[in-house]
Each structure stands twice: as structure tokens, then as C-alpha cells.
Amino acid sequence: MGYQPIILQAERDFSVSPGALWDLLANTDQLNREIGMPYVAYGPVVVSADAFYREAGARFLGLFAARWREYPFEWVRGERYAVLRVFEAGLLDVFHGGMELRSHTDGTLVRIFAEVTPRTVIGWGMARLMGRKGIRDTLAFCERSVATRNSGSDSPSSPPSRVSPVDRDRLDQLLAALRGSRLSERLVARFARHVVAAPDREVLRMQPFALADGWGADRTAVLRLFIQAERLGVLYHTWEILCPNCRVPHAEVATVGGLPSRVHCDLCAVEYDADLTQNVELRYSVHPSLRPASGETYCIGGPANFPHIWAQQYLLPGAERAVSVTLPAEPFRVRALRVNAVCPLDPDPAGPSEVAFTYRDDGWYQMRQRFVPGPVTARFRNETAHVIVAVIEQVQWNPLAITAAQVMTLPEFRELAQAEVRSAT
Template identity: 45%
Template sequence: MAFSPLRFVAEQQIPLPLEQVWELLSNTDHLNRTLGLPPVSYGAPVDTKEGFYREASAQIFKIFSLSWKEYPFEWIRNERYTVLRLFEGGPLERFFGGVELSREGPGTRVRVFADLTPRNLLGRLIAPLAGQKGVRNTLNYCAKFLELVGSRAEDPLPRPRQRNRTSQKLLDDLLAKLEGLPIQAALIPRLRHRLLEGTDAEVLRMRPFALAELWKADPHEVLRLFLYATKLGLLNLSWEFMCPNCRVAKAEYLTLVQASSRFHCDTCGADYEANLDQYVELRFSVHPAVREAESTVYCIAGPANTPHIIAQQYLPPGAERELSLSLGGEGLRLRALRYNQIASLNRTPDHLRAGDDVPLLHLTYTEGGWEPAPLSYRPGLHRIRLWNRSSKALVAVLEKVRWDPYAVTAAQVTALQEFRDLFSSEVLAPGQQIGIENLSILFTDLKGSTSLYESVGEAPAFRRVRMHFEFLTERIKKNQGALVKTIGDAVMAVFPLPERAVRTALEVQSQIAGFNRSLSVEPPLILKVGVHHGPAIAVNANNYLDYFGRTVNIAARIQRESLGGDVVLTEELFQNPAVQQVLKDFKFEPAIFRTHLKGIEGEFTLYRLSLELPPRS
């Protein structure tokens, strides 16, 4: 006996902005957890003639098990999402449901629906209970969120009732010790609240920069809080290796020593080389002695799991789909999930925009990829028509090119002096090499150090050199960089951002005279400084994290072009927009010159910035 699907719908107007409601409901893992649904076990993706799906199962009331094929979520950001589940045995045959949002005055109209197809008479009895309860509870979840927003809760996300498995005495003892460390004390109560009240998922693999936005705090200060909390044993750190396509963690290591330079993504079906400035992310979890937290999954593929994806659509062979959505001015691309063929969407220059009609972007997918590719677009409302002419099911993903702004990358954190001081053992395995696409390298050296030793004697000269190392380290640390090593009287430092490296270089040169006066250094110390930015290789050098490659070699050679009292930059670094903003804070006149650098091919255009300007005529 075949049963027809039963539809259950509930809708309500919520007096909150549509974007805020989307952020709430698109986090399907947290939604399912809070609604009391059971955790789910997922298998690896299956790609067959039947389609693209994952095998999934869950224990219902710990009595019986449900198994199903879960097909990819489909969504358009800030508009709707749906999911299809085909059950394998049991009282239900099929579930298709989701959420639809639309603007209604200053608020949002929320429509929740569920289509349940019974397999047998038991399913016919269960479906109305499950369907009505599911859609009603989702609206109750929205109402609870609205109530918490009205109470001005810092984090109004509704949470399930849970058994507290926290050792509160140990937590408070460690937090008391944290108060004595050089971190912002105002952040400690927020960390305590998170560790006590957060769900298990919210205290595992925490992201400091994301919490900084929630707490309206300085991201760097929140990161420092987490680093010191880890050193005390309140938290543990881990290194997550992120797939460069789906941007989901695919491997986890407790230390960099354990890390492999290659990892596999089962969703994309590809192997990748690790890259420290994008694909390796630092996350933090509560220490199990402080709180027991289970790593359980309630939904693996909802929109919030991949926030860089604007729209995702599932197209069987031969299917055609038209979407209507608004595109901003950011870099976008269309990607075929699993097969990874990409079509870039490039923004049309402003002067080429024309017409008031809604533009149509028509893309066809075949075994050979997208046609045509790339495409141009102008910001605004678009119709996007997708046609799958391949022989397999297609999951088409429209996504932002820009990497996650909340990621604390390995390149960022290993270029922080405090991280190196606190976790000196966090290095790569001997012989391991991992690339970094963007790193700023600063080299300094003392001018005339040989004559210094001759004129004042070895012991006084060495004391001054050591004090000058402290002077440099203090300013490197202040600008969120790290001292990598000293080489005789020279210093090598790294920074995650070029503007911080340049600011450090200029501050050092502008303040070295005051340093000399404060210590009555005679003859005064004169510094030669050079800065460069580019890709590098991270390696283990005598159990310290070090960097090698052409960028490092160029930076070292550029420093040799310094005359003393100046800063030498490459042309590309000087023209960097963020560096240009830093240069506005200093008075100098650049001198441009071209030269060959020893051992480096080609001629370089360099900028010499001298802070000791001659009187203006």
C-alpha cells in the first residue's frame, strides 16, 4: 500500500532583520541539538548513478535505529534551504523539509515546512506527530531567540538544557591564575560563561576571532587570552587542516610535529598540500579535566557549516535550474562539488555597466567543466541559469573567493612572539616543509659593529648588542610579529601582515636615537633595516620554527642595501595599500633606486626611507 506525502507548515512574522534570522536558522547543527533531536553518524560521500549523498543513521530514544540517504542541502543565502532524506526501512520512507524567509516590513516572515511520506501504517501514525512538532518547535526556537535579544543578552542563541559536567573549582582556580597574566581582565568572565554555558560543540574547536566579534572585543586580545589559558591548562590547542575548496576541517593534529604536509578531503575526493597561511587553522577546546565535552554531530551539511557558500543547488543529470539572487562586488566563483571544476565570476568594471534589466548568467556543466568560463557580472540582482549536461548528479556551489576572516592561521600565530615564547615546542617534524604564501620578513643589522667592539671592548659591546636585541624584540612583539633568530648582530623577524613589518621597521629607526640617549650609548648604535613580503617555506631548524626560500634571501639582501638609519623596501611592498596607510604616520622622503642583489636574478626597484630628513629649503 503506497502512502501519499503529508505536508506540515508553520509560519510566523519575526520582528528581526532577515539576515539575523538566517544566521539563526541556517545553523542546523545547533538548531537540531537545541530541539532535542538525536546525534547523527555520517558516512563518507557516495557518488553513484543514483546520485550524490551520504549514508546517515541515528538512535531514536536509544531504542531503535533509523538509517537514511541524506542528499546535499540546497540553499540561497537569506532566502531558503531544503534537504532530502530517503529512509532505508522503518516507518517513514521520505523526508523533504526546510525553511523559507522573506522580508515583511521591518521584520521577517518565517515559513517552516516538512513533507513526510509514510512507509506503513505505523509511519502514518507517527508522521503527523513528528511533522507538527518539528515545524512548531522551530518557530518556538525563533521565539526564544527573540526573547533573549529583547533581554539584551550578549549571546542570544538559544541553548538546550544540559547536564553540567564542569569541575567548577578547577575552572575558577585556573581563571584566578589567568587574572595575574598580561591579558585583558574584562575577557575572563566571558570565557568563564562560554565554558560553563556553551554547548559541547561551542567549547570544542573554538575560534578566537569569531568569539571576538560576538564579544565586541579586539581579536588579537582574545587570541592572547586563549594562548595564555592554554598554557595554564584551561584549554587545549589543535591544528585543523582545512580543505581549500569546501573549507571544512579534514585532519586534526594536537601538535605541528604530528602534522603531515598532505591531507585528503573525502567530500572533494582530492589530496592537498598543507599551506600554513590558509589551510592550517589553530583552534581551542576546553581541557577535559575542566569540562567533559563530547564531539557529536547533529547536522553535517547545513548552510552555516560552509558560510562562504552563497548558493548551493543539486541537479540530477539533464536538470536545469534558474536562481534569482543579488550579487555583491566581491570575488565569486561557481564550483562543481566533488569534481572541483571552477568558473570564475569577475566583476564588470563600473564604466562598462549598462541597462536596467535583470541580467541572465547562463552556465552549462559537462564532463569537461563549465561553459562559458569565466563570466563577468555587475553587482545587483541576477538570474543565474544552471544546466547539468553531464552524466552524473551535480552539486553546483556559488561561493566567495575570499578566505574565512575568522580563521587564526598557523602562519599568523607562529609569527607572534608570545606564541613562540609560550609554545616553543610547537615546531614541524624534522625534515618537514610546509609552504606559506604570504609572509613579511624583516632583517636588521648593526652598522659598524666591528669598530664598536674595537672601541669600547668586547664585554661592553656585547652588553649593548644584547640590549639592542631587547629593544628590537619589544617593538616586534608590540606589532604582532616574532623574532625568528639572531645571526651575530643581525636579527630576522617575521610578521603575518606587511603593514606591521613596515611599521616596526620605521618605529625602530625613529626610536633608536632615544634608546642610545637613555643608555648613554657612545658611539651610538646605527641600524640597517630591510623588509620584503612574499611566499616562504617553514621548516624545523634545531627545534625552532624557521623560514627559508627566495623571499627570505631577498629580504636579507635588501637589508644590506641600507646605509644605516634608513629602511629599504621593495617596490611592491612600498605600493601596498595597507603599507601606504602606515607611511602616513611617519615623515620621510623616499629615494628610489635600482640595483642587482647578490645571488638573486634580475634587477630590483627599491625604496629607501630616511627618517633623518635634511632641513626643508
């Protein structure tokens, strides 16, 4: 006889907006690392008529190796998310967990939940122990981060729990050199704090414009600082080629000259071109000689990995689901992952607040839909005999990404190009 699921949950109030908590909790890669979950090895996407998942494996508590099928996260941006993991063998059978945010006049109520079905008596004990600990640690992470935020400090949101050490001598040399340039003292100091105290993942694959916005600094000044820091040998840049559908990077090269002309995305099952004006992005990482940051992956499926997707929904054959999501006045589209069938969803003040999307074997039945900006109910219906994963996504690309074409218009690009020539020799 099988075990009953163990249902665990906890709620807590925070005096911040749902958006602030969403930013913390939707970044499941950071969250899992912060609450002491193990890093995960992911396999390719597996798609059949009745399932759509990724193989995954990890070692829990350094002892229990587990392999599972990870189904796509389901979410509504700013409101809730959940993930289903079905274990192949061993202590656990099924895990379903996630969170919900409810806004009220004084702030936001967070509910963290987990439903774990064990397969053995040890699994039963472990599920209770780890489930409770996971929920407690998640809420504690929110509390620490909200406290940092409310104190007005611009230190990284999380305490330096998993931060690799910085070579102090090298950092001092860097700061002296940067201060000798035309950069502002305040900006150099902010950059130094980030390099020293941010978690490992946040000093790898950095987006200079996103950091500039977070620091309240000028974007070009931050990019100039990064180019200088690279010249001093403490940062290095890479070009990432993002899939035009899912916007996940699938190739990373050191020089523009090294860009492959075509790249394959396994999530979307497409081949695509590297387009310098659109999907080739500039990122910076801290050089291992300054700080040996490790870029292990803790979660690749959470909402923060796909910030342009406002809602994602898993639909079994014949399923009908309604999703309520608040959409701003900008173009969206509905897409079925993998098959990439698309239906445009355009803002229109005279449009409806309820919109239907019917999926058939030849794609979306609707040619184009309109919505009135604000709360919208999307009614999905899967009329095919196979699973689909439907998303509502922004059409506009991330304005924080620096594309190759943008960089080439800056005078500083010459220095970057020289760095590429140096690294290529």
C-alpha cells in the same frame, strides 16, 4: 499501496532581519541538537550517475534505528534551504524539509516546512508527531534566541539545555590566574560566561577571532587569553587542515610538527597539501578536566557548515534551474562539487544581473562570467548524463580563521610552541 506524503508547515513573524534568523537556522547542527533530534553517524559520500548522497544513521526517541541517504542540502544564503532524506527501510520512506525567510518592513516571516512520506502505519503516526514537534520546537528555538538578542544580553543565544557541567573549583582557579595577568576584567568575565553556559559544541573547536568579534573584543586580546588559558591547562589547541575546495577539516593534529604533508578529502575526491599560510587553522577546545563537553555531530550538511557557499543546487541529468541570490561586490566562483570544475564569477558594475552556467562533460562551458553586485539570477544547465551539485562560493577565505602562518608572527606564538613541546613529551 503506498502512503501519501504528510505535509506540515508553520509560519511566524519575527522583528529581526533575515540575516539574524539565517544565522540561527542555517546552523543545522546546533538547531537539531536544540530541538532534541538524535545525533547522526555519517558514512562516506556515494556518487553514481543518478545520485550524490551520504549514508547516514540515527536512533530516534532512543528506540527506532533509521538509516537513510542524505542528499546535499540546497540553499540560497539568507533566504531558504531544504534537505532530502530517503530512508532505506523501516517506518519512513522520504523526508523533505527546510525553511524559507521573507523579509518585510517590520522584520522577517519564517516558514518551516516538512513533507514526510511514511512506509507503515506506525511511521504515519510517528511522522505526524515528530514533524509537528520539530516545527514547533524550531520556532520556539527562534523565539528564545530572538528574545535573548532583543534583551541586549550577551549570554549565549540558546538556553543551557544541553550543557555539560563545569568544575567550579577549577574555573575559580582559572579566573583568579587570568585576573592576575594583564587581561581586562570584562574580557575574562565574558570568557568565563562562554565556558560555563555555551552549548557543548561551542566550547569545542573554538575560533578565537570569531568569538572576539561576537563579544565586541579585540582579536589579539582574545587570542592572548586563549594562549594563557591553555598554559593554565583548561584549554587545548589543535591545528586543522582544511580542504582547499570545500574548506571542511579532514585532519586535526596537536602540533604543527605533526601535520601530515598530504590529506585526502572524500567530498572532493582530491589529495591536497597542508599550506601553513592558507588552509591550516588554529582552534581551541575546553579541556575535559574543566568541562566534559561532547562533540557529537547532529548535522554535517547544513549551510553553516559551508559559510563561504552562497547557493548550492542539486542538478539531475538534463536539469535546468534558475537561482536568485544577492551577491556583494567581491569575487565568486561557480564550482561543481566532487569534480571541482570551476568558472570564475567576477563583480563588475557594468556586468549583467543574469548569468548562465552550462555544465558539460569537460566542465563549465563558460570560461569566466561577470555579475553586477546585488540581486543576480544564475541559470544552471546540466547537459551531462550524471548528477552534479553546483555551488556559488566566495573566493576569499574566512577572515575569522587564524592560519598557522599568522600565529607564527605573534610574540605569543612562542608560548604556544612551548605548549606543543610540552604536549608532545
